Amino acid sequence: MSTEHLLANLGLPYSRPATPGAHSNAQVGWIGLGQMGYYMARNLAKRATPPGSQHLPLKVWNRSIEKAEKLQEQLGKELIAIAKNIEEIVLTCDVVITNLANDDVVREVYEQCARYLRLSPPVKNKIFVETSTILPRLSGELDTLVSRLAHCHYISSPVFGRPNVADKAQLLIVMAGEYRSKKEVAYLLVPSVGRKVIDLGENVEKAPTFKLLGNSMILGAVEVIAEAFTLGDKAGIEAGRINELIGEILPAPGLMGYADRMTRDHYDGVDGFSLDGGIKDASHIRHLTAKYNSPMPIIDVAHQHLVTARAIHAAQKEEGTQSLDVLDWTALIAGSRVAAGLDPFHSRKDKAVVEEA
CATH class of the missing domain: 1.10.1040.10 (N-(1-d-carboxylethyl)-l-norvaline Dehydrogenase; domain 2)
Structure with a gap:
C-alpha cells in the first residue's frame, strides 16, 4: 500500500514529520478538563506508543483539581501527572493543548502563558494547540500573541463531536496554522483523540470559521x-x-x-x-x-x-x-x-x- 493510501486510511492530510515521532517522547500538557476536554485528555494520555519508545505522562491542569485527580486515579500516575499551575504546564511542556469553556477564559489563559514565557523564553520549539470553539478574530489575536514569543507556534484546532464522540476518540479535527507544527500535532491527535484531520491552510482564522x-x-x-x-x-x-x-x-x-x-x-x-x-x-x-x-x-x-x-x-x-x-x-x-x-x-x-x- 502506498504512503498516500496509508495517510488517507489514518485520516491525515500530511506526510510524516521530518523527524518521525518528534513529539512521541516530548512532554505534552493539557489545560481544561471540561465535558470534552476530560475525554480528549484521557484518550491522548492512553495513546499508542511506537515500538521501542515510550511517552512521558500527560501533564494536566484544571481550575478544579478534582477533575485532574479523577483522571489520574482512572489512568494512574504513569499516564497522568497533575501540574501545580498553568505556569508549570507552559514552562515544562513542548506541546500545550487547551480546551476551555469560552472566549474570555481562552484569552485569559493564553495571556497568562505569554507572561510566563516572556519571563522565561523557551530555547526550543513549543506548540500551542487551541481546540475550543471561539470567534475567528480571537484565534488571530492568539496567533499574534504566541508568534511573538521565541520558538513558539500556534495551531487553531477546533473539533466536531459531542462528549460521547470524544469518549470514543472519533472526533473530526480541524486545523489551521504553520504547516510543520500541524504535522506534529496531527500525528499526536490521530487516532488517539480523533479519526481525521481537515486542513484549512495557514490562516488560523479559517479553522474556527x-x-x-x-x-x-x-x-x-x-x-x-x-x-x-x-x-x-x-x-x-x-x-x-x-x-x-x-x-x-x-x-x-x-x-x-x-x-x-x-x-x-x-x-x-x-x-x-x-x-x-x-x-x-x-x-x-x-x-x-x-x-x-x-x-x-x-x-x-x-x-x-x-x-x-x-x-x-x-x-x-x-x-x-x-x-x-x-x-x-x-x-x-x-x-x-x-x-x-x-x-x-x-x-x-x-x-x-x-x-x-
Whole structure:
C-alpha cells in the first residue's frame, strides 16, 4: 500500500514529520478538563506508543483539581501527572493543548502563558494547540500573541463531536496554522483523540470559521427537528413515530442522537452539549452573519429559543421546581413548545390532541 493510501486510511492530510515521532517522547500538557476536554485528555494520555519508545505522562491542569485527580486515579500516575499551575504546564511542556469553556477564559489563559514565557523564553520549539470553539478574530489575536514569543507556534484546532464522540476518540479535527507544527500535532491527535484531520491552510482564522459553519448546520437542523416534534405533538403524532421518520430520511448519527433526546424529553446537559455552550456558539455564528452580511434566519430563531429555554430554566431554579441542573442544547425545543401553548420540556403533559388508539 502506498504512503498516500496509508495517510488517507489514518485520516491525515500530511506526510510524516521530518523527524518521525518528534513529539512521541516530548512532554505534552493539557489545560481544561471540561465535558470534552476530560475525554480528549484521557484518550491522548492512553495513546499508542511506537515500538521501542515510550511517552512521558500527560501533564494536566484544571481550575478544579478534582477533575485532574479523577483522571489520574482512572489512568494512574504513569499516564497522568497533575501540574501545580498553568505556569508549570507552559514552562515544562513542548506541546500545550487547551480546551476551555469560552472566549474570555481562552484569552485569559493564553495571556497568562505569554507572561510566563516572556519571563522565561523557551530555547526550543513549543506548540500551542487551541481546540475550543471561539470567534475567528480571537484565534488571530492568539496567533499574534504566541508568534511573538521565541520558538513558539500556534495551531487553531477546533473539533466536531459531542462528549460521547470524544469518549470514543472519533472526533473530526480541524486545523489551521504553520504547516510543520500541524504535522506534529496531527500525528499526536490521530487516532488517539480523533479519526481525521481537515486542513484549512495557514490562516488560523479559517479553522474556527469552519467550525462555526458546521455548527450552524447542526443547530439549524436541531431547530427544524424541534419544530417538527412540536407540530407533531399538536397534531397528535406520537414522538416515537417522528423519531422513526428522522432515522429514515435524516439518518445522520448526530441528528438521530438529538432527536432521541427530544423523543424521551431527556434534556440533561451533564452528558450532552450544554445550553450555555449552544447560546455561545449561536452568538458566534450570528456575529459572522453580521460581519459578512450573510443572513441565517434559522440561527436567529434557534438563538431566541435557546435563550427562552434558559430563561424558563432560570425561573424554575428560583422556584425550586427544576428537575435538571444543566440543560442540553436540545432544550431549545422549549421555545417552539411554549409558542404552541405546550409545556416547555414535557411532551406527555397536557396533550393538546388525544392520539387515536
